[in-house]
Each structure stands twice: as C-alpha cells, then as structure tokens.
Amino acid sequence: MPKTPLIAAKGLTVKRGKRVLLDSVDFEILPGEALTLIGPNGAGKTTLIRALIGMVPFSGSLIRRKGLRLGYTPQKLPLEQLIPMPVDRFIALSGERNRARRREMLSRCGAESLQDTQMAALSGGETQRVLLARALMRAPDLLILDEPTQGLDSPGEARFYQLLSDIRAETGVAVFMVSHDLHMVMAQSDRVICLNQHICCSGTPGVVAEDPNYLQLFGPRAGIAPYQHHHHEHCDHD
Amino acid sequence: MIDPFLLKAAVAGLLVAWVAAPLGCLVVWRRMAYFGDATGHAALLGVALALSFSMPPIVGVVVVASAMALTITFATRGGFAADTMLGVFSHAALAIGLVVAAVLPGVRLNLINTLLGDILTVSTSEIIWIATGGGAILAVIASAWRGLLNATLSPELMAAEGGSLLRDKLVFTLSLALFVALAMKLVGILLITAMLILPAAAAAPLARTPERMVAITALIGSLSVLGGLWMSWEADTPAGPSIIVVATLIFVFTALGSKK
The missing domain is CATH 3.40.50.300 (P-loop containing nucleotide triphosphate hydrolases)
Known part of the structure; x- marks a missing residue:
C-alpha cells in the first residue's frame, strides 16, 4: 500500500x-x-x-x-529586528514551555551557547540554526x-x-x-x-x-x- | 496640597501611559509609527461627525479610527504599507477632519483642545471610561501576546505554525483605534503617536526581553505624565505637549546613555 x-x-x-x-x-x-x-x-x-x-x-x-x-524556517527574519528577543525566548514562542527541552534542542542544532544572545545579533548561519531548532521543537x-x-x-x-x-x-x-x-x-x-x-x-x-x-x-x-x-x-x- | 483636578489628571494620565506601553512597544517593533498617526488623525473626523449627529464624540472616534485602521490594514498587501500610502491616509484624514469640522452646521469644536489635549479638565466619568476601555485593551493584548510577538518576528513563521494573522491584525488595529479614543483627552490627536512611541523608544536600549521593555515603557510613560503635569502646573505650559517634552528628555537621556 x-x-x-x-x-x-x-x-x-x-x-x-x-x-x-x-x-x-x-x-x-x-x-x-x-x-x-x-x-x-x-x-x-x-x-x-x-x-x-x-x-x-x-x-x-x-x-x-x-x-x-509542519516545521518551517523562513529565508531570514526581517532585517534589523527592533524587538528585544533572546534566542531562548524565541524558541519558547513556538509554544514549548520546558526550558530543558529547549536547551536540548538548541544544543542538538549546535546553538547551545547562543541561548542568551539577542536574535538581532546572530550571524546568518547562527540564525538558520536557531530557526531550525524552533522548527524542530514542534516535532x-x-x-x-x-x-x-x-x-x-x-x-x-x-x-x-x-x-x-x-x-x-x-x-x-x-x-x-x-x-x-x-x-x-x-x-x-x-x-x-x-x-x-x-x-x-x-x-x-x-x-x-x-x-x-x-x-x-x-x-x-x-x-x-x-x-x-x-x-x-x-x-x-x- | 494637591488639587483634586490635578489628581484626576494624574490618574487619567497614568492609566493612559500603562495602556500605551504594550501598544507603543508593538508600534515601535513593527515600524508602524505612521500607522499610529493615520489612526490618530482619523479621530478628528470622528469627533466632527459625532458632534454633527449629536452623538458622544468618543463614539465617533472609535468608529472612524477603527474604520481607518482596518482600511489601511486590509487595503495594503501584507499589512505593512509603503510609507507614502500611510502618509497619504494620515494627512488626508487630518485635512478632511479639519474641513468637515469647519463646514458642518451646528458643530462647535474646540480645535485646540482636540488637537493638543485637555487633561486638566478630565472628569470622573471620563476616568472610569479610560479605566474600562484601557482594561479591555490590556486584557485582549495579554491574551493574544504570544501571537502578537510571533507576527512581529515573522508573519510567515506564524502562519506556518498555524497562527491566525487575521486575528493578530484585528487585535492590533482595533486596540490602537480604541486607544486613540482614550488618549485623545490626555495629549490630543496630534501627539497620540508620540505618547505611543516616545516612551517605548526610550525603553528600547534598556531592555533585553519584550516583557521587560513593556514594563520599562510603562515606567517611563508614568514619569513623563507626572513630570509633564508638574511642569504644566509650575510653568503654566500646556499639559499634553509638556508630557511629550518630558518623554523626549528621557528618550535623549537613555539614547545617549546606551551609546557609551
């Protein structure tokens, strides 16, 4: 079948x-x-x-x-985000409340050290890793x-x-x-x-x-x- | 020692400042200052029309400002119009309002108070209205907060995760329209956008999370209201513009401080 x-x-x-x-x-x-x-x-x-x-x-x-x-990663976030947004908070906005799970996923995507970094300060590659972690958070x-x-x-x-x-x-x-x-x-x-x-x-x-x-x-x-x-x-x- | 009318003005001003905090942050994050202007300017037309139909001005303001905000939101693709279009809407609304106010029969509009605010004559019933309307805005924004942040970060991401962009637009535009009606008395329609964006812009360098920025914005807004009223009392300056002058001073202070 x-x-x-x-x-x-x-x-x-x-x-x-x-x-x-x-x-x-x-x-x-x-x-x-x-x-x-x-x-x-x-x-x-x-x-x-x-x-x-x-x-x-x-x-x-x-x-x-x-x-x-569905997990989705946009090409990039709109340039020059004015909203203060640490990476971990960004991941949490997917709806995942468990901090340990968020940390685990960030580290799975090679972005563990970024969790307190502001989204606006990320490089292109870092942004993609964080976006991927967020997309994967939804299983x-x-x-x-x-x-x-x-x-x-x-x-x-x-x-x-x-x-x-x-x-x-x-x-x-x-x-x-x-x-x-x-x-x-x-x-x-x-x-x-x-x-x-x-x-x-x-x-x-x-x-x-x-x-x-x-x-x-x-x-x-x-x-x-x-x-x-x-x-x-x-x-x-x- | 404190005059009752000054006390009333302070209470009304603080209420407006707190409601302005989350809305103002959203306006700043989304680069929608012009949108706030257009919605605010539509209020003048609302006041004029309401007076000519012998209705409470507040009703006219809510209706016309909502209509303006919804028109801009849905007439422009994606909700973020080119700033030329917004400028057209904004200034057309102001000009049409001024013309209509001048020609409609039976309309006796105190233009200066409408444009610049009249907080020192706020009545107890107006305070109750500001508290009720403001409480409603805060409740709606709080319940939609995660969606509002996601739509600010990336509408595409929000749509992909199953969020409703329509709901986000309705919450944002209607809250803004209602806020215009609340804040008009405090700073007048010309300075409503200033009341939204100045405290938020002053808070931006000091905050690392969205919620903290809202809290700091509320604090800066409160200081501006109290400082402006004090200035108005001591130096006999117009209260609304004085509030914005104090907010501007705080903005310059935090902006310079963050450069170091």
Whole structure:
C-alpha cells in the first residue's frame, strides 16, 4: 500500500493581478523523503512555499495529511529586528514551555551557547540554526526550509547540511527545501522538482549525483541542469 | 496640597501611559509609527461627525479610527504599507477632519483642545471610561501576546505554525483605534503617536526581553505624565505637549546613555 502523502497539490495556481505566478502545479511530498525545489529567480519557488504555509490565496487543491505537523524556517527574519528577543525566548514562542527541552534542542542544532544572545545579533548561519531548532521543537512530520543556506559560506553550508542529514537520520522527518546549490541537491535529495511557474521536470538525482562528469560539466551553480527526470508538458527553460 | 483636578489628571494620565506601553512597544517593533498617526488623525473626523449627529464624540472616534485602521490594514498587501500610502491616509484624514469640522452646521469644536489635549479638565466619568476601555485593551493584548510577538518576528513563521494573522491584525488595529479614543483627552490627536512611541523608544536600549521593555515603557510613560503635569502646573505650559517634552528628555537621556 502506498504511503499517504504529507501534502498533495493538484492544479495549484497562484495569480497576482493578471500575472500567473504558479501555473497548475501538481506534486506530492511523501513521509520521510527529502524533496528539493530548484528553479531560476522569479520561478515562483517562494510563492509555492507561501501557498503551502497558507500565506497566499490559491486555486486548485492542496491537501495536507490529517494532523500534519509542519516545521518551517523562513529565508531570514526581517532585517534589523527592533524587538528585544533572546534566542531562548524565541524558541519558547513556538509554544514549548520546558526550558530543558529547549536547551536540548538548541544544543542538538549546535546553538547551545547562543541561548542568551539577542536574535538581532546572530550571524546568518547562527540564525538558520536557531530557526531550525524552533522548527524542530514542534516535532514536525515535515520541515519546509526556504533557502536555508543563503548567505552562508561553504563550510557553514556544509555544516548545515550535515546537521540536517543527522536530524533526518534520527527523526525520519521529511524535508522540503528550496535550494540553489546543485551539489547538495545531488547529495541530499531523494527527489528534485524543477519549477518555472509550472513544474518543468522532476525525478531522482541519485544516478546523476554519482557521475563525476556531470558535476564537472555543470558545476555547483550552473542553473537548472537536466537531472534524471521525465518531462511533463512543455518545458521552456533554456 | 494637591488639587483634586490635578489628581484626576494624574490618574487619567497614568492609566493612559500603562495602556500605551504594550501598544507603543508593538508600534515601535513593527515600524508602524505612521500607522499610529493615520489612526490618530482619523479621530478628528470622528469627533466632527459625532458632534454633527449629536452623538458622544468618543463614539465617533472609535468608529472612524477603527474604520481607518482596518482600511489601511486590509487595503495594503501584507499589512505593512509603503510609507507614502500611510502618509497619504494620515494627512488626508487630518485635512478632511479639519474641513468637515469647519463646514458642518451646528458643530462647535474646540480645535485646540482636540488637537493638543485637555487633561486638566478630565472628569470622573471620563476616568472610569479610560479605566474600562484601557482594561479591555490590556486584557485582549495579554491574551493574544504570544501571537502578537510571533507576527512581529515573522508573519510567515506564524502562519506556518498555524497562527491566525487575521486575528493578530484585528487585535492590533482595533486596540490602537480604541486607544486613540482614550488618549485623545490626555495629549490630543496630534501627539497620540508620540505618547505611543516616545516612551517605548526610550525603553528600547534598556531592555533585553519584550516583557521587560513593556514594563520599562510603562515606567517611563508614568514619569513623563507626572513630570509633564508638574511642569504644566509650575510653568503654566500646556499639559499634553509638556508630557511629550518630558518623554523626549528621557528618550535623549537613555539614547545617549546606551551609546557609551
């Protein structure tokens, strides 16, 4: 029997005025899988995430599995937070009242020493760790990560993906992530969706990821690359 | 030794300062000072309309200020408008209010008192109204506090965690509109935003948690009210603006202190 998807989207369409931001997008997120969303700037990646978390109105159907627990990390918090907010308090705002559990999760995410630091004083990498700790505090079935490594240097990026991979191994949480980093897409994802208003292509990166010629050819930031995938409909990327 | 009318003014002023503390912190954190201005300026139109329909001014203020706050909130995507739009709303409301007050038949509006406040003539029944309305605002804000903080930090995060952004917007805008009606008597509609943001801005460098900032804001607001009334009493200055002058002095003091 196939597993019930955590989220199933069918014909998901988002318009702003006359502009179509997402055009009849179909996809599923299965329990435990790592699904990565790639696409050029303006492809509607962030719009898709905002539709998933209920921030933009859409047409079509978007079904969440009953009782789905969602963890989400925004790309970043709005710049220059004026609100005084120590990290531990920020985690507590997820609804977790137990201080020991909060501390444990911060330390799991490598942010234990930050618990009394002000949110506004965190670096990009520290912010992502804290956001991840908060998302995990809710014991989610699905983590939605919006470009979690944007603004991190390569070692920072590698550390973040290692942490994510450890957490997946421990908890079996499904991850739906927006990423630009094709290396990591290859190494970390079960499936990849390529979006450009509509879904251009989707499929497993596994076979491709093991081919050194592929990586040599396209490099880590080559834009959208032809994965092992099947094409739907037309595909107007270049 | 203390005149009863000065005592009444102090009680009313302190009540307003305490209600202003959490609201003012939220306005500062969300960078919504202009929004406060627009809501405050709408009050003038509310007073003029209420008088022309022979209704209590307070009713007009609550209705028109709420309508203004809700219009801005829901007419602008995401709730945080470009500051040009807010400037348009804010100054249009003030100008229209002034024009309407001048042309409506039978309206005798004491413009100076409406614009600058008239705390020294506050009556016992007005104090009861301020206490009741203020208590309601504080109760609603306290019950919605976690959501208000989350929406301030990241509306996306709040939505993803299943919180209601609509509820947050309603709590914030309607509390602000009601506050305008309460605080008008104290500082007048021109300085309502000042009563919200100056004590909060003065408290910001001294606080490490949101709740402590609210507490320090309440303290600074109280000192401003008492200091302003004393100044008004001793030097015969207008009470509302005097309160804001004292708050400004405290702001300069804490801002300079935190630079060192």
